[in-house]
Amino acid sequence: xxxxxxHLGIKELRSVWHDKVLLVFMIWAFSFGIYSAxxxxxxxxxxxxxxxxxxxxSALSERxxxxxxxxxxxxxxxxxxxxxxxxxxxxxxxxxxxIPPNFQRxxxxxxxxxxxxxxxxxxxxxxxxxxxYIYNIVTAEVGDFVRRRVIEGAPQIALxxxxxxxxxxxxxxxxxxxxxxxxxxxxxxxxxxxxVIREREHGTLEHLxxxxxxxxxxxxxxxxxxxxxxxxxxxxxxxLVVQGALRVPIAGSVPLFLFGAMLHLFSTTSLGIVLxxxxxxxxxxxxxxxxxxxxxxxxxxxxxxxDSMPEMLQVLTLASPTTHFVRFAQAILYRGAGLGVVxxxxxxxxxLGAVFFSIAxxxxxxxxxxxxx
Numbered sequence: 001x002x003x004x005x006x007h008l009g010i011k012e013l014r015s016v017w018h019d020k021v022l023l024v025f026m027i028w029a030f031s032f033g034i035y036s037a038x039x040x041x042x043x044x045x046x047x048x049x050x051x052x053x054x055x056x057x058s059a060l061s062e063r064x065x066x067x068x069x070x071x072x073x074x075x076x077x078x079x080x081x082x083x084x085x086x087x088x089x090x091x092x093x094x095x096x097x098x099i100p101p102n103f104q105r106x107x108x109x110x111x112x113x114x115x116x117x118x119x120x121x122x123x124x125x126x127x128x129x130x131x132x133y134i135y136n137i138v139t140a141e142v143g144d145f146v147r148r149r150v151i152e153g154a155p156q157i158a159l160x161x162x163x164x165x166x167x168x169x170x171x172x173x174x175x176x177x178x179x180x181x182x183x184x185x186x187x188x189x190x191x192x193x194x195x196v197i198r199e200r201e202h203g204t205l206e207h208l209x210x211x212x213x214x215x216x217x218x219x220x221x222x223x224x225x226x227x228x229x230x231x232x233x234x235x236x237x238x239x240l241v242v243q244g245a246l247r248v249p250i251a252g253s254v255p256l257f258l259f260g261a262m263l264h265l266f267s268t269t270s271l272g273i274v275l276x277x278x279x280x281x282x283x284x285x286x287x288x289x290x291x292x293x294x295x296x297x298x299x300x301x302x303x304x305x306x307d308s309m310p311e312m313l314q315v316l317t318l319a320s321p322t323t324h325f326v327r328f329a330q331a332i333l334y335r336g337a338g339l340g341v342v343x344x345x346x347x348x349x350x351x352l353g354a355v356f357f358s359i360a361x362x363x364x365x366x367x368x369x370x371x372x373x
Contacts, residue, residue: 002217004213004217004221005217005221005224006221007221008213008217008218008221008222008225009221009222009224009225009228010225011221012195012221012222012225012226013225013228015195016191016195016225016226016229019194019198022190022191022194026187026191026229026230026233027233029183029186030180030183030187030233030234030236030241031237031241033179033183034176034179034180034183034237034241034242035176035241035245035246037175037176037179038171038172038175038176038179038242038246039172039175039246045072045073045126045129045133046071046072047070047071047072047073047074048072048073048074048094048095048126048130049073049074049092049093049094049095050068050073050074050076050077050093050094050095050096050097050134051076051077051078051079051083051084051087051092051093051095051096051097052064052076052077052078052096052097052098052099053078053079053080053081053097053098053099054078054099055081055098055099055100055101055103056099056100056101056102056103056104058103058104058105059104060103060104060107060141060142060145061099061104063141063145064097064099064137064138064141064142067137067140067141068137072133073095073133076097077093079096081098084096084098084118088118088120091120093120094119094120094123094126094127094130095117095119095120095131095134096117096118096119097115097116097117097118097134097138098115098116098117099115100114100115100116103115107142107145107146108146117131117134119131165251165334165335166334172246172248173248173249176241176242176246176248177242177248177329177330177333177334178302178326180234180237180238180242181302181326181329182297182302183234183237184230184234184264184265184268184325185264185268185293185296185297185322185325186293186297187233188226188227188230188268188269188272189268189272189275189289189292189293190272190289191226191229191269191272192222192223192226192227192268192269192270192271192272192273192276193272193273193276193279193285193289194272194276194282194285195222195226195273195276196222196272196273196276196277196364197276197279197282197285201281201282215364215365216361218364219273219360219361219364222269222273223265223266223269223273223357226272227262227265227266227269230265231258231261231262231265234258234261235254235258238250238254238257239254250333251333251334251335251336252331252333252334252335252336252337252338253332253338256332256338256339256342257329257332257333260325260328260329260332260342260345260346260349261325261329263346263349263350263353264321264322264324264325264349264353266350266353266356266357267321267349267352267353267356267357268321270353270356270357270359270360271292271321271356271360273360273363273364274356274359274360274363275288275289275292277360277363277364277366278363296320296322297322299320299322299323300317300320300322300323300325300326301317301323301326301327301330302322302326318348319352320352321349321352321353321356324345324346324348324349324352325345325349327345328342328345328346328349331345
């Protein structure tokens with residue numbers, strides 16, 4: 001790195017330091033923003049209120065009622081059938097399980113009796129997850145009840161599910177890390193693009209052009225300086241917020257993750273410069289951010305698994321650096337993957353970074369030429 005690029009980068013760091021609004025936003029995004037996003041919204045069932053209409057009053061129905069316990073459900077409340085609608089309408093119960101008459105007798109006779117589950121779907125997240133929990137609990141209790149009455153000596157098979165990387169299925173473990181991954185992309189694009197627009201609005205771009213500097217040196221300084229700010233802030237956030245405040249264990253190598261994040265920042269800062277040369281003002285830049293960042297993050301695999309997307313879309317998203325970033329970040333931080341596993345994503349994101357940098361350099365040279373004319 002030449003001395004000119006180093007000095008220009010230091011100038012960029014000073015510009016970031018003096019932009020108090022952007023500085024406060026960046027500090028908030030990597031501290032309170034990550035903590036609140038990970039802890040404020042529960043991604044698992046927690047103390048859900050449930051009631052049971054027991055019209056069978058058998059040993060099996062009592063067994064099913066006793067299977068709902070903390071921390072997933074509050075103790076079940078026995079209610080009468082006429083109280084179901086009122087309990088759901090007033091929000092007193094989220095789930096009401098109706099066990100029909102002769103339920104145990106039909107199960108012992110080999111029939112498949114129906115059981116009604118009434119759900120307050122206005123509590124959407126708990127409704128979706130809780131329905132699955134109730135199904136699994138009832139199925140397990142009925143299956144165990146039937147197996148206890150099979151002929152002695154008959155083979156019995158039990159399916160035991162063990163979760164390796166997040167044994168308690170704690171949503172905070174997933175949310176905190178993924179928020180850092182999203183913020184690295186978001187903040188790097190914002191800082192790089194804002195740096196270009198700031199030069200144009202303050203008239204300092206003309207000052208740079210009067211110096212013996214090339215467009216490559218000016219742009220390279222913006223890339224390494226803004227990328228360094230995001231990388232250092234993300235490392236501190238991973239240490240202080242995710243591992244410290246949220247107590248999320250990191251399975252893999254943090255230095256390997258940060259090295260991959262550095263490669264990703266090479267792409268995203270270049271993308272920010274491209275957007276900065278297209279937009280004529282900060283409001284326009286903000287609109288372009290919405291059109292570019294949201295699709296990149298939604299299709300990266302961080303919000304929904306890529307395997308559930310159409311095959312054509314899976315192929316197209318391979319041209320996005322966020323796809324490879326999310327994939328190797330999850331592999332390293334969640335599963336403890338090493339370089340031998342993630343090197344392909346590292347290579348792909350390096351190639352994409354070179355492409356974005358070339359496009360950004362061409363756009364920046366055009367902007368410089370227009371400024372000189």
